[in-house]
Amino acid sequence: MARILVAEDDPSVRAFVVSALTMKGHEVVAEEDGGLAAETADEEQGRFDLLLSDIKMPIMDGIALALHVAAKYPQMIIVLMTGFADQRERAHGLDALIYDVIVKPFTLADLLAKIDDALVGKPVEVVSLGRRALEQ
Template sequence: MARILLTDDEEAVRGFVQRALEMDGHAVTQAFDGADALDKLGLAMEPFDLLLTDIRMPMMDGIALALAAARDHPDTTILLMTGYADQRERAEGLEALIHDVVTKPFSLAQIRTAVTEALDARQPAPAA
């Protein structure tokens, strides 16, 4: 299935979401903040298909991460998560860079559906 980089500063959220996505057969790598995620994106031997990141995090937030990831890894689909209305508003205007924003709290079914939709919306790779 897909290679997913999951970024959230809350360990419990990362564990919950990782288990949900692995149920669908995805390979999930965790990052604890935006800076850690950016390092993992840059060091990855194979590109990630999806960056799933919280918006509100210390060090580097999800908006800054999404901007850097879109610039440096344009083939990686970006899906944001947030539990804060003001953070969701900050993501407005990024429609060209991100697939969607998932509102926390969410159920297993909701996050699995959001990830499936984001992956299904990916552009097919150009023929060689």
């Protein structure tokens, strides 16, 4: 399975994501903000298959973290998470660097499908109430 770095400032979302990915068999390292996640990526010399990061976080947001990781570790797949439409729009400027954005709230099935598809490189359109609401 994959080695995944998670950056999420909300403790309940972070615990849900870590639990889901761990139950799926992935090795997960989780940090509470982008700054700590960037430090972890650097300390580990980019030895992660995937970065899953919230966009809106204190210290260093997910956009800055994605830019940092993409510049130093271009082999790392980047998936961003957000519950805010304006933040999702900011991420679209990174289309060449990120795999996709998963919209909060997401289900366990949405999360696992997105991560599985990112790891095998197949784009998938995860349809959820959150995504539909943002696109209207």
